[in-house]
Amino acid sequence: MPTKISLLALSAMLLLLSAAAYADISNGKNLYQSRCAICHGAQANGSGPLAAKSSPPTPDLTTAAFKKRLTDYPGVIVSSIILRPNGDLIPKTLRDNGIKLAPHHWTVQDLRDVNDYMRSIIGK
């Protein structure tokens, strides 16, 4: 666990340090649309085909409450990818519904790109 937490801290730091750097929106968009939208929906409003099948149901992330979380805890998107606070929730929902995603080795750039892409759709 300490390793995971320092990885998170490191990623959050890199993310902040490079906030001004060019963000590859297409990479973030691809990763989000292929690995997250199935539950979260293309617009992150909790409208994906498996949204109602996860337990708890996949939340709408375009709410004022979540936007406030994003501002208060800028690493929240990255942390939900790395730390998997809900343990087996995502793999289990995918398994139960017969969806197979190829394993993905997340790079810091990927995390940054998904973060930027999600913030861009949630901010609208």
Ligand code: HEC
């Ligand atoms: C199997 C469905 C599923 C998939 C796939 C999925 N999520 Fe989620 N996600 C959820 C559910 C359900 C919650 C709410 C968990 C809760 O309330 O405890 C959630 C919560 C979140 C949150 C909010 C965390 C918070 O602290 O409020 C973020 C950000 C998030 N997911 C990002 C992602 C990203 C990025 C991906 C793709 C890499 C992804 N999710 C893939 C189901 C999914």
